Amino acid sequence: MAEEQETFLSHLVELRDRLIRSLIAIGVVFVPLAFYARELYSVLAAPLLATLPAGGQMIATDVVGVFLVPMKVALAVSFLIVLPYVLYQVWAFVAPGLYTHEKKLAIPLLVASVLLFFIGMAFAYFAFFPMVFGFMAKFAPDGVAWMTDIEKYFSFVLTMFLAFGVTFEVPVIVIVLVKIGVVSVVKLREWRPYVIVGAFVVGAVFTPPDVISQFMMAVPLWLLYELGIVLANLIVRPEREGKTDYTPPTDDEMNRELDRAEQASGDQPSKS
16 A cells, blocks of 8 residues: 555656646746747737728737737747647656557657647638638628727637647547547448537537638538548558557566556455
8 A cells, every 4th residue: 555655656746747847848938939929929910910901900908918918929839839848748657557559559649639739720820710800801891990809819819729729639539539449430430420510510619600610610620530530440450350460568568467467356355
């Protein structure tokens, strides 16, 4: 019991250390970026500023908003820059408890997750924002000055970045679910009609209330689901056909299995 408690405390200490390293890395990147916070916000606001009518501009209704909002943008950019290092810290904490075959699958999925998240953000910035803002600018009635507060704009953009970033993670989620045996490829194909309907529901919930916005989230979500099915089928097909190479467990894996067996036998009540 004392050994288990000591092991648990050591894990907590390691988790704290890796969390501190991640926060320090974000802070180190944030300090120089803070001097360019205004320029970073200008880049973030470019899709909206390009569609505003002549003489249109953004406003700040909060006294300190002109300072805090650009700083929030700089902090968000710092986190995105440090994200690979943060994920490495997570991987270094989790990896010792994984088997060799789990590590071989986890590393590509981790890299793909980061790339897909950034691709989703890029899709939102270069495709979604210009189309949606252009539609809103043309739809605004005559005599109405279409301007937005910088804080509300930042909140909207951040929400859309997260929504599209998570949406582009669908192939990874599908592969993981198939790989761990939660669902089969056949079942995923059977769920296709429900997924299509669900994609449009998600688009209606997380995007502005217009048809264009809903389609620009629902269609990629559906297509990425189909891509996940194709990739998952390619991964599990060799296993079904018995063509996967068997890798004998390492000494560390054998020791972990023996420890688990001893703990399981020790937890069982002794027979009188």
